[in-house]
Amino acid sequence: MKVSKGRSFLFRIPEGEEFGAFINGFAKKHNVLIGTVTAIGTLRNPKIGYFDEESGRYRVMELSGTYELVSLTGNISIKDGEPFAHIHVALGDSDGRLWGGHLIEGEVFVAEVFVQELLGEILERKPQKNGLALWDAEGL
Amino acid sequence: MKVSKGRSFLFRIPEGEEFGAFINGFAKKHNVLIGTVTAIGTLRNPKIGYFDEESGRYRVMELSGTYELVSLTGNISIKDGEPFAHIHVALGDSDGRLWGGHLIEGEVFVAEVFVQELLGEILERKPQKNGLALWDAEGL
Amino acid sequence: MKVSKGRSFLFRIPEGEEFGAFINGFAKKHNVLIGTVTAIGTLRNPKIGYFDEESGRYRVMELSGTYELVSLTGNISIKDGEPFAHIHVALGDSDGRLWGGHLIEGEVFVAEVFVQELLGEILERKPQKNGLALWDAEGL
Numbered sequence: 383m384k385v386s387k388g389r390s391f392l393f394r395i396p397e398g399e400e401f402g403a404f405i406n407g408f409a410k411k412h413n414v415l416i417g418t419v420t421a422i423g424t425l426r427n428p429k430i431g432y433f434d435e436e437s438g439r440y441r442v443m444e445l446s447g448t449y450e451l452v453s454l455t456g457n458i459s460i461k462d463g464e465p466f467a468h469i470h471v472a473l474g475d476s477d478g479r480l481w482g483g484h485l486i487e488g489e490v491f492v493a494e495v496f497v498q499e500l501l502g503e504i505l506e507r508k509p510q511k512n513g514l515a516l517w518d519a520e521g522l
Numbered sequence: 523m524k525v526s527k528g529r530s531f532l533f534r535i536p537e538g539e540e541f542g543a544f545i546n547g548f549a550k551k552h553n554v555l556i557g558t559v560t561a562i563g564t565l566r567n568p569k570i571g572y573f574d575e576e577s578g579r580y581r582v583m584e585l586s587g588t589y590e591l592v593s594l595t596g597n598i599s600i601k602d603g604e605p606f607a608h609i610h611v612a613l614g615d616s617d618g619r620l621w622g623g624h625l626i627e628g629e630v631f632v633a634e635v636f637v638q639e640l641l642g643e644i645l646e647r648k649p650q651k652n653g654l655a656l657w658d659a660e661g662l
Numbered sequence: 663m664k665v666s667k668g669r670s671f672l673f674r675i676p677e678g679e680e681f682g683a684f685i686n687g688f689a690k691k692h693n694v695l696i697g698t699v700t701a702i703g704t705l706r707n708p709k710i711g712y713f714d715e716e717s718g719r720y721r722v723m724e725l726s727g728t729y730e731l732v733s734l735t736g737n738i739s740i741k742d743g744e745p746f747a748h749i750h751v752a753l754g755d756s757d758g759r760l761w762g763g764h765l766i767e768g769e770v771f772v773a774e775v776f777v778q779e780l781l782g783e784i785l786e787r788k789p790q791k792n793g794l795a796l797w798d799a800e801g802l
Contacts, residue, residue, distance in 0.1 A: 452750045519536040
């Protein structure tokens with residue numbers, strides 16, 4: 383859908399916060415109902431997920447230690463009546479190898495975040511038969 | 523070059539579409555001549571390319587199965603007279619390992635996309651001696 | 663902090679330039695004091711860093727050869743009185759494997775860059791006890 387630009391925010395999340403919970407709280411506090419999120423930094427003990435179609439669930443991988451947050455790309459929309467950030471991350475280990483997937487959890491060591499609010503109709507995640515919660519799709 | 527902001531679009535591509543073809547079709551339909559594209563989601567059987575300078579061609583890698591679309595970064599400009607999206611992707615396998623490069627082809631399972639139209643002079647890809655099609659470079 | 667949108671730039675950096683130095687020079691030339699940077703392309707002999715908390719320094723990894731620049735995410739703010747770009751990258755080798763972290767150095771083969779200027783209060787990196795230079799953190 384076509385959206386227009388709302389407010390923009392550039393900030394650092396305090397050390398020790400859980401990334402996703404912080405962004406969901408930020409969106410709720412500032413009433414950001416639709417938006418995009420990007421970030422770089424460093425995360426501790428991140429949990430990432432790979433969606434397994436057969437089981438309809440995420441396979442969870444718990445990485446231990448500190449990882450460079452090489453890329454973080456996400457969007458904000460409504461899920462269960464509240465603003466919710468869907469986030470994917472690429473994480474670098476101490477040898478420069480990259481790991482990643484759907485961000486389930488990650489403790490912030492450093493997170494420099496850009497949030498762009500978007501304005502438009504309500505965009506809502508609805509439970510699907512395959513186990514995911516998705517927006518209605520839009521064809522050409 | 524300096525550009526100004528045009529329209530913004532946030533949407534989910536229907537399952538089964540080929541990502542690049544869909545974005546090129548979207549740009550053509552909405553007359554987006556310059557822009558940026560980002561996305562997260564999941565792709566099936568993606569083909570990625572590594573540009574090999576010696577041969578002046580992309581080395582093509584065909585990944586089979588379903589991959590988390592960890593990051594997708596692209597831009598839209600004019601190639602052969604039509605809007606064309608140049609896209610790079612990072613893809614996560616079921617062990618959380620990342621693979622990626624130039625996106626040649628990828629079937630959408632889930633794709634949540636943000637397109638930002640930009641307005642400015644025509645920005646066109648021109649064939650180079652090295653085998654790539656590039657915009658004119660701009661020095662400082 | 664809340665920021666507003668300034669100018670936008672989409673351009674290709676000439677072959678042979680060092681990526682970070684070029685962006686710092688670009689920001690200085692155009693007086694971009696706060697902003698975001700994204701890019702795709704190809705880099706030669708990139709040096710990436712992993713921040714090691716124990717030593718308070720980056721562990722430097724020198725990659726040799728040409729790598730697809732799969733994602734580049736960065737921000738611009740003030741460090742030591744001048745505009746400074748903090749950049750993380752994901753890089754793809756000829757087998758499609760991804761490597762990455764903090765971008766220390768990278769020679770441009772191709773770099774297609776989008777810079778978004780942001781306007782707001784001065785945002786400054788200050789030396790921390792842990793060895794990093796960071797913005798003040800903002801809680802909820």
